[in-house]
Amino acid sequence: MKILFTASESVPFVKTGGLADVVGALAPVLAAQGHDVRVIIPDFSAIPQEYTEKMVHVCDFEVQLGWRRQYCGIEKIEMDGVIWYFMDNKFYFGRPYIYGMGGDEYERFGFFCRGVLNMLPLIDFQPDVIHAHDWQSGMVPALLKIQYAHLPFYGKIKTVFTIHNLQYQGIFGIREVQDILGLGDSLWTDDKLECFGCANFLKAALVYSDAITTVSPSYSEEIQTAYYGERLDGLLRARKKDLHGVLNGIDMVDYDPKSDTRIASVYSIGDMGGKAACKKALQEELGLDVRPDVPIIGMVGRLSNQKGLDLVDYVIADIMRLDIQLVVLGMGEGRYFNLFSWAEGEYKGRVAARFTMDHALAHKIYAGADMFLMPSQFEPCGLSQMIAMRYGTVPIVRETGGLRDTVLSYNEFSGEGNGFTFFNYNAHDMLHTIERAVDYYLHHRDIWQIIQKRGMEGDYSWTHSAGEYMKIYRDLFADKKPEEPPRVPEKNPVVMEDL
Numbered sequence: 001m002k003i004l005f006t007a008s009e010s011v012p013f014v015k016t017g018g019l020a021d022v023v024g025a026l027a028p029v030l031a032a033q034g035h036d037v038r039v040i041i042p043d044f045s046a047i048p049q050e051y052t053e054k055m056v057h058v059c060d061f062e063v064q065l066g067w068r069r070q071y072c073g074i075e076k077i078e079m080d081g082v083i084w085y086f087m088d089n090k091f092y093f094g095r096p097y098i099y100g101m102g103g104d105e106y107e108r109f110g111f112f113c114r115g116v117l118n119m120l121p122l123i124d125f126q127p128d129v130i131h132a133h134d135w136q137s138g139m140v141p142a143l144l145k146i147q148y149a150h151l152p153f154y155g156k157i158k159t160v161f162t163i164h165n166l167q168y169q170g171i172f173g174i175r176e177v178q179d180i181l182g183l184g185d186s187l188w189t190d191d192k193l194e195c196f197g198c199a200n201f202l203k204a205a206l207v208y209s210d211a212i213t214t215v216s217p218s219y220s221e222e223i224q225t226a227y228y229g230e231r232l233d234g235l236l237r238a239r240k241k242d243l244h245g246v247l248n249g250i251d252m253v254d255y256d257p258k259s260d261t262r263i264a265s266v267y268s269i270g271d272m273g274g275k276a277a278c279k280k281a282l283q284e285e286l287g288l289d290v291r292p293d294v295p296i297i298g299m300v301g302r303l304s305n306q307k308g309l310d311l312v313d314y315v316i317a318d319i320m321r322l323d324i325q326l327v328v329l330g331m332g333e334g335r336y337f338n339l340f341s342w343a344e345g346e347y348k349g350r351v352a353a354r355f356t357m358d359h360a361l362a363h364k365i366y367a368g369a370d371m372f373l374m375p376s377q378f379e380p381c382g383l384s385q386m387i388a389m390r391y392g393t394v395p396i397v398r399e400t401g402g403l404r405d406t407v408l409s410y411n412e413f414s415g416e417g418n419g420f421t422f423f424n425y426n427a428h429d430m431l432h433t434i435e436r437a438v439d440y441y442l443h444h445r446d447i448w449q450i451i452q453k454r455g456m457e458g459d460y461s462w463t464h465s466a467g468e469y470m471k472i473y474r475d476l477f478a479d480k481k482p483e484e485p486p487r488v489p490e491k492n493p494v495v496m497e498d499l
């Protein structure tokens with residue numbers, strides 16, 4: 001099949017979150033299966049020079065945005081069996097940030113969505129499926145159906161839209177979006193583009209895509225409820241037949257303790273000795289007390305309420321009463337910058353926090369920590385818990401979304417489980433689960449090692465998930481017979497004997 005991914009980020013070029021990991025890992029897996037896979041992302045100024053130097057100019061044209069005509073250049077790199085396209089416009093994408101700081105996000109990504117569709121005839125690529133990711137690409141399926149589908153080139157293209165995080169929807173004023181995309185008044189009704197008086201890029205994709213996916217089976221169920229649905233649960237329930245939950249995978253080559261060059265010592269299920277060396281190196285690098293006996297709890301990710309850090313804030317003194325060390329890596333809200341900065345000073349030698357995006361340090365934490373804490377309020381999929389288990393670091397998670405699909409709490413009666421979990425979004429439930437994990441680490445080493453190795457044996461690759469995506473793509477082209485109305489059995493007449 002011919003498949004085009006449209007997204008706002010992808011590893012190894014530019015990354016702010018899990019979206020980049022998914023696009024960058026899934027595309028090469030599909031390409032390795034013999035499909036013609038191509039990816040288009042904006043040519044952000046954040047893309048490292050080592051890649052910009054390799055880009056080859058493909059074409060350029062003008063994109064009509066209301067009364068404006070804006071330059072659009074298409075560059076490309078061929079790598080890992082995939083053609084990666086980069087949409088060049090210095091006004092929109094040459095800024096010192098990727099998202100959110102300007103007041104014209106609707107225009108930047110409206111330009112991107114329009115440019116994606118306009119470029120296809122010019123690069124001589126007619127995809128069978130356009131797979132759009134998150135709200136920044138949300139107008140691609142809508143524009144295709146509303147403004148392009150009547151043209152022969154575009155008529156047979158199907159669309160799939162993946163929700164990576166329903167909380168981020170791309171909500172703007174209707175008049176502003178109308179101005180740049182030329183969408184008439186008749187489209188702004190609650191069954192089409194209008195959403196609570198606003199324009200909503202993500203809702204546009206949910207209405208007009210042929211199929212919708214989320215990044216875990218549990219999240220696909222959760223978002224159909226009012227609690228997780230972010231005011232779109234009704235629409236998602238209405239499209240339930242077209243909604244699929246496909247669990248993300250991780251890059252099993254990049255995250256492999258047997259060959260990882262970023263960590264102090266390699267190790268494997270059969271020889272775990274290197275993990276102790278990684279732990280010692282992590283303690284030394286971050287200024288922690290070098291103690292092999294004390295468990296290290298690691299946290300890597302965005303510092304926000306979504307990640308459950310308000311629970312950590314509430315009971316951090318109780319957590320630190322345990323004989324543990326805490327390592328935190330991430331960027332985000334100032335509240336948590338202050339929290340972990342305070343904790344680092346309050347518990348010298350026991351807490352280390354680094355407020356940056358450091359891929360190498362993340363690898364060292366996955367390898368050197370003993371436990372990995374993810375008490376998320378909601379988690380569409382989560383990659384960190386899978387990476388942690390790959391490195392023999394036991395996850396402590398809340399049972400939500402992809403965390404629920406990948407981590408099974410250890411059961412002392414059946415012996416099953418690859419981690420420790422809690423269900424209620426409650427700080428003391430989290431604290432008790434941490435205490436339980438620490439108890440097993442200190443007093444039940446034989447069971448702890450079984451849990452470690454069970455996590456390391458898990459298959460977190462993209463192979464299975466890629467097969468599920470291919471089934472979704474192919475089903476879009478399957479000849480489906482219309483459903484026959486249910487047959488109502490005839491009632492026998494009531495006779496005297498029956499009475």
